[in-house]
Amino acid sequence: MSTTEFDLVVIGGGPGGYVAALRAAQLKLSVAVVEGNHLGGICLNWGCIPTKALLRASEINHLLHDLGQFGFAVDNPRFDFEKVIARSRGVAKQLSGGVGHLLKKSKVPVFNGFGKLSGTDGKKRKITVTMVDGSITELKAAHVILATGARARVLPGLEPDGKFVWSYREALVPDLLPRRLLVIGSGAIGTEFASFYRNMGSEVTLVEVADRILPVEDEEISKLAYASFEKQGMKILTNAKLGPLAKAKDEVSVEVTTRTETQKITVDRVISAVGIVGNVEKLGLENTKIVVDRTHIRTDEYCKTGEPGVYAIGDVAGAPWLAHKASHEAVMCVEAIAGLSVHPIDPTKIPGCTYCRPQIASVGYTEAKAKASGYEVRVGKFPFVGNGKAIAMGEPEGLVKTVFDARTGELLGAHMIGAEVTEMIQGFVIARTGELTEAELKETIFPHPTISESMHEAVLSAYGGALHF
Structure with missing residues (x-):
């Protein structure tokens, strides 16, 4: 097993991890990235970017069916759903390749594997990397940034099954355009998918356990969104509780109870968008002073964990779960490591965007x-x-x-x-x-x-x- 030493090792190559590495390289720190899946992380490959490509397609479809107000007429506008999905994947692939190019240009080595804290050697942290080919590599660094992101929360009975129940991943590469769709959860992810599929022609029911959709937004904005979605033909149920799913050959049914009624909803597919959990497993945290709170690593305002020399940024470090927050934390954290003067991030100055219509x-x-x-x-x-x-x-x-x-x-x-x-x-x-x-x-x-x-x-x-x- 070979050992390589750096000033900084970043575990995770998403919008927090790769930005941290690029900034470290600019500051003349020797730095490496450990990433086992795709450079760019969930955001670039399975989140922010491909969803925006899909939403752009759905906006075009909406406009094609609303050309009359501009004085145009198009007979029988139609689309190739496979090409819509393929374009989205192509956009993600192009940008992922771009991240790889930036790291290579900055002479940042990328270890294609999964990193784990494995003790110390003097003032150096040891990181054991299990490469995707099965080999083992050991890295050492004075500083380690954990930028492992998060994944979709899975509720009992709503596990993605490859057919009826989709997480965001399945919803991005669907096997079909469902005629009837149930979306569970009306945060940014659920709302964007509900908007995309509705504008592509699906009959969409949006279900939310809270008393209003988009519950983190200003109440007046939530009410306006509710009215707009209903006007577009979306069915919305709030204060909702779901019974168990009943799967048949080609459809799935569920009882939904609100304050006023219980109704049975039958659809072709279900999207579960009920939050995320941090990727804290298999990082070697159990032998450290790092505290995990409700699947997220606890940090101070400078992204320091309870373990000296170890930092956490982005989704794994908690809300708000936003790519631009992760990138800003990355720069702040690296600059602090390099001895520069930095300012902690004020969460009330972080914008939030939802790209529905x-x-x-x-x-x-x-x-x-x-x-x-x-x-x-x-x-x-x-x-x-x-x-x-x-x-x-x-x-x-x-x-x-x-x-x-x-x-x-x-x-x-x-x-x-x-x-x-x-x-x-x-x-x-x-x-x-x-x-x-x-x-x-x-x-x-x-x-x-x-x-x-x-x-x-x-x-x-x-x-x-x-x-x-």
Whole structure:
């Protein structure tokens, strides 16, 4: 068994792991990545990127069936579902290859295997790597970053079975376009799949155990999403409890109980999107001071675990489970290792985006959270129906909502639903990061005509100055 020494070893090659390695290489640290599956991790290969490719296809399908409002007519628009899926996989493959190229360009070796903490040798950590070909390699490093990500939570009775019950993986490479689909869980993953399949023509039922869909979003945004999804023909059940699945030859049935009724739902396929669990197994944590809390590694604000020289970033380190959070943690963690001055991440300055139709984006406190935290708030709202660009695009359905500290004018939060809001939210993220108040935002000039003007109007609205509604 050969042994190789580095300053840093990163276990996991997702958006946290590979970014950590690239930043370490920039800072002249000797670094290696251990990855047993695909560079780019779940996000690039089985999450963020391929789902966006699918959602783009579903948006096109929706537009093809809504061309009349623009003065166009197309007879019998149709699609090749296999090609839609193949394009999504091709996009993921291209970007995964790109990550490999970046690591090679930065002279970062990649060990194609699974790493495990296996003790210390003086001030060095030992990492045993079981390569995919079965061979064993030992690495040593003064620092180790665990970036092993997470996987879909599996509930008893909802185990993916390769046919009737899908996790996100099966939903990305389906064997067919189901005529009837049940989606369990209305977080970002469940909502995006529900939106994709509905816009491709499936009859979709979305089930949520909480009292509203998208429960982490501002309640007003959740209500607007509910109304929009129902308008699109989606059936939504909240406060729902599911009975056991009954599988037949070509379909599956389940009893769903809400506060008002119990009904039997029969579908062709079920997508289970009920959360994630951290990949903490087989990492050698049992012989360390690392604490695992509800499947996630506990860290401090600088990503340090309880074990000296070992850090954890990204999904394995807990919420929010977002690729951009993992990448930012990666840079902060590596810069701290290199002795640079760093600032801990403020979770209220991390944006969240859901790419359903209509899109949803937010940053900071919801109105309810701000009030519960003791703030006196000023709230501004502006609907897309008052925005010229949105109307010209045929996208008048949407809302921008701002939440300010009434005492200081600080922007506490922003919440948006509508076309392109996942691109627009960054403006409010910059405002949160820069600790801007309503004074600076009111003085900011937004280009016309753009949907982003609704952001300005929502700021003005909080102070009684909205001009176009």
